[in-house]
Structure formats: C-alpha cells, structure tokens
Amino acid sequence: MYSALTTHIAKFVSLDETETEILRENLVFLSVKKKENLLEAGQTCHYQYFIVKGLCRNFIINEKGNEQTTQFGIENWWLSDYLSFHNDRPSGFYIQAVENSELIAIEKKAMETLLAKVPKLERYFRLVLQKAFGASQIRIKYLFTQSAEERYRHFSTSFPEFVQRVPQYMLASYLDFSPEFMSKIRAGKV
Amino acid sequence: MYSALTTHIAKFVSLDETETEILRENLVFLSVKKKENLLEAGQTCHYQYFIVKGLCRNFIINEKGNEQTTQFGIENWWLSDYLSFHNDRPSGFYIQAVENSELIAIEKKAMETLLAKVPKLERYFRLVLQKAFGASQIRIKYLFTQSAEERYRHFSTSFPEFVQRVPQYMLASYLDFSPEFMSKIRAGKV
DNA sequence: CGAAAATTTGACATGACTCAACTGGAGTGG
DNA sequence: CCACTCCAGTTGAGTCATGTCAAATTTTCG
Numbered sequence: 001m002y003s004a005l006t007t008h009i010a011k012f013v014s015l016d017e018t019e020t021e022i023l024r025e026n027l028v029f030l031s032v033k034k035k036e037n038l039l040e041a042g043q044t045c046h047y048q049y050f051i052v053k054g055l056c057r058n059f060i061i062n063e064k065g066n067e068q069t070t071q072f073g074i075e076n077w078w079l080s081d082y083l084s085f086h087n088d089r090p091s092g093f094y095i096q097a098v099e100n101s102e103l104i105a106i107e108k109k110a111m112e113t114l115l116a117k118v119p120k121l122e123r124y125f126r127l128v129l130q131k132a133f134g135a136s137q138i139r140i141k142y143l144f145t146q147s148a149e150e151r152y153r154h155f156s157t158s159f160p161e162f163v164q165r166v167p168q169y170m171l172a173s174y175l176d177f178s179p180e181f182m183s184k185i186r187a188g189k190v
Numbered sequence: 191m192y193s194a195l196t197t198h199i200a201k202f203v204s205l206d207e208t209e210t211e212i213l214r215e216n217l218v219f220l221s222v223k224k225k226e227n228l229l230e231a232g233q234t235c236h237y238q239y240f241i242v243k244g245l246c247r248n249f250i251i252n253e254k255g256n257e258q259t260t261q262f263g264i265e266n267w268w269l270s271d272y273l274s275f276h277n278d279r280p281s282g283f284y285i286q287a288v289e290n291s292e293l294i295a296i297e298k299k300a301m302e303t304l305l306a307k308v309p310k311l312e313r314y315f316r317l318v319l320q321k322a323f324g325a326s327q328i329r330i331k332y333l334f335t336q337s338a339e340e341r342y343r344h345f346s347t348s349f350p351e352f353v354q355r356v357p358q359y360m361l362a363s364y365l366d367f368s369p370e371f372m373s374k375i376r377a378g379k380v
Numbered sequence: 381c382g383a384a385a386a387t388t389t390g391a392c393a394t395g396a397c398t399c400a401a402c403t404g405g406a407g408t409g410g
Numbered sequence: 411c412c413a414c415t416c417c418a419g420t421t422g423a424g425t426c427a428t429g430t431c432a433a434a435t436t437t438t439c440g
Contacts, residue, residue, distance in 0.1 A: 062335045070330050083324030092331060122312035129319040134273030136326045140260050144366060145252045176334060178397055183420050368429060373388050
C-alpha cells in the first residue's frame with residue numbers, strides 16, 4: 001500500500017526500517033472515486049497528497065462559473081495548495097480526482113512530527129518541491145511564449161498518453177483556452 | 191555582508207556558530223550592476239541567488255526577439271532556474287539585475303557539501319521553496335482568471351512600492367500584455 | 381547637451397471567446 | 411435491452427480584448 005511512496009522516496013534518500021515505520025505511522029491511505037473532491041474552495045488545505053494510482057487535478061471556479069484546471073497530478077506526484085497549507089489560510093482551489101485514485105495523504109501536524117523524527121525527509125520534500133517549482137517555471141514560459149495552438153500541439157506531442165486520460169475540456173482549461181477552440185484546433189479549422 | 195541571509199535563515203531554523211561558519215564558507219558574495227546578467231539562455235544554471243539588496247528578474251527572449259519577464263526577486267528572495275539547476279541542463283532563461291544589486295550565490299556542489307554538513311538547512315530550503323511554489327500557484331490562478339486590466343490593477347494595488355521600482359515594459363511583460371496596452375490602461379483609455 | 385531608451389497615442393488587425401444550435405456516445409432506470 | 415437523459419464534443423457566426431505597427435513625445439543618463 002505504501003510501497004509506491006517508499007520507492008519514490010528511495011530515489012532521493014535512504015530510510016532504514018525504523019524510519020520507514022515512523023513514516024507509515026504518519027500517513028493516511030485513501031481511495032477516492034472519480035469526481036470526488038479532496039479540497040474545496042474556502043476550506044484550508046491541511047494535507048499534501050501523493051498519488052499512488054490514478055489522476056487528480058487542482059482547479060478553480062472563475063466568476064463565470066467555469067472550472068479552470070491549474071494543475072494535474074499523476075502517479076508519483078504530490079498535489080496540494082501549498083500556500084493554504086503553509087499559512088493555514090482558506091484556499092481558493094479545489095483538488096479533485098479525475099480518475100478513481102489511490103492516494104497517500106500527510107496531514108500538516110503529522111508532517112511536522114515526521115520531519116522532526118526523520119529529518120532526512122526534509123531533503124526528500126525539498127527535492128520534490130524543487131522539481132515541481134522548476135516545472136512551474138517552464139510552464140509559465142510556455143504560457144507566455146506560445147499561442148493556444150502551439151501549446152496544444154506541444155503538450156500533446158510531449159505527453160500523448162496523458163492526453164488520453166483527461167477530458168478535452170479539462171485539458172483546454174489547463175492550456176488556457178476554451179473547449180470550443182480546442183475542438184477547432186483538433187479539426188484543423190484554425 | 192552575510193547577515194541578511196543569516197537573519198532570513200533564522201526565521202526558519204536556528205544555526206549555531208560552527209554551522210554559520212560552514213554556511214559562510216560555501217557562499218559567494220557578489221555585487222552586480224543594473225542590466226548585468228547572472229545567467230544567459232543556453233548556459234546551465236549552477237547557482238541559486240539570494241538577494242541581499244536590489245532587484246533582479248528572470249526573463250526569456252521570445253521568437254519575436256522581445257524580453258518577457260517571468261519572475262521578479264527583491265530583498266530576501268531566492269532566484270534560480272530550478273530545472274536547469276536540478277538537472278544540470280542548459281537553461282532557456284536569463285537572470286538579470288534590474289537595479290544595482292548585492293547578492294549571495296550558492297553553487298550547486300557547494301550547496302551539496304553544505305547540506306551534508308548542516309542538514310538543518312534542508313528544512314530552510316524546503317520552506318523557501320514551499321513558499322515560492324505556493325506563490326507560483328496563485329500567480330497562475332490570477333493569469334487564468336483576470337483580464338489584463340484586472341491583473342494590472344490588482345498587482346499595483348497589492349505592491350505599489352514595487353511598481354515604482356521597475357520599468358513599465360518589464361511589468362507589462364510579467365503581467366503578460368504589451369507595453370502599449372499598459373500605457374492605455376494607465377491613461378484610462380481602455 | 382544629445383543620444384538612446386521608455387512611454388504614449390492612434391489606426392488597424394486578429395486570435396481567441398461567446399453564444400447557440402446540433403451531434404454523438406455513455407450511463408441509467410424502467 | 412430499449413428509451414431517455416445528460417454530458418462532452420463540434421460547428422458556425424458574430425464580437426471583442428488585446429496585439430501590432432509606426433510615429434510622436436518624454437525621460438533618462440552618459
């Protein structure tokens with residue numbers, strides 16, 4: 001159940017038996033169904049979620065009432081609203097399962113306990129964040145320099161398997177254009 | 191010279207004399223003039239930069255040859271291209287001083303040495319990244335939901351002092367619109 | 381002071397959005 | 411297992427926010 005996470009951690013730091021045990025004590029395993037929300041706007045985000053299996057996303061609801069996906073997470077990624085988590089303030093985001101998913105959640109206080117007992121994990125989480133932040137920097141670069149069509153073509157050639165797994169309208173909002181426009185790009189009518 | 195950094199670190203973890211000494215041994219202090227580049231596209235980013243005094247930015251040059259600012263950093267912020275730094279791959283970004291600035295640089299290998307000797311700093315850098323990543327999540331939210339005019343008004347009421355310090359064309363590119371359009375927003379012609 | 385850089389302005393162009401109508405497929409319940 | 415609904419995707423027409431370009435003006439700074 002926890003092996004996906006321990007395997008992932010092992011790529012960055014090595015834990016002994018005792019440490020692995022302490023880790024487990026501070027985690028919660030959960031299964032969520034497609035469309036289920038792990039966080040809703042207005043709530044404070046008390047968890048970081050590791051995706052063992054499945055696909056989840058962060059999204060917001062804009063003033064027109066439309067959902068806009070701001071981030072996807074698949075196997076071996078962490079999802080959270082880090083600002084809400086960090087400051088204990090209400091979030092503006094939703095976190096939702098796109099597919100039926102298996103997750104490992106770590107609660108903020110449990111995380112502090114864990115990190116106090118297994119300081120090595122500070123390194124693991126630092127490296128995870130470094131990678132995530134790097135990805136976010138690149139994403140902003142693409143949002144700034146590419147047209148809607150370029151973003152679609154670039155994304156779908158880079159992650160063809162991924163594109164299969166999400167509805168078009170979610171991908172459209174992640175790439176920051178309308179579902180209708182996506183449809184026209186795909187039909188070559190643009 | 192290093193006190194701005196040690197003060198900043200002290201907000202997150204406490205270091206003793208020896209640890210502070212090891213920290214200093216692994217840092218480089220540098221002064222840069224306005225417009226000087228710390229990193230250029232094509233180079234690998236080997237450093238993370240802490241801003242003691244001044245103002246710097248990350249930017250890219252798009253296919254039309256225009257600079258687009260992707261990130262600003264002021265006093266007590268770290269700047270880097272984390273993906274390039276993490277993977278030792280060439281960067282697509284420039285890092286440049288917007289004002290004459292005083293920086294503290296940490297080189298990647300020195301950082302590894304330092305972290306091996308002073309593991310407490312893993313926590314410091316994790317928290318710094320958590321905050322930066324959270325800020326980046328919020329920024330994407332605003333880029334997605336607000337119009338150009340709303341982004342300008344929101345940013346300039348949130349950070350009025352900051353707006354004073356950067357040329358309009360840089361802020362326009364950071365908020366993802368043209369300098370001409372910024373001019374029209376300011377003149378109320380839109 | 382003079383040159384270069386930044387900002388402003390106006391005319392015009394366009395990429396992408398909105399809205400509304402239509403099509404097709406996936407579930408669901410009788 | 412059919413019929414019905416509902417949600418996702420498609421299409422076209424019209425519109426608009428923002429971009430582009432070029433010229434004029436102002437500011438900065440060596």
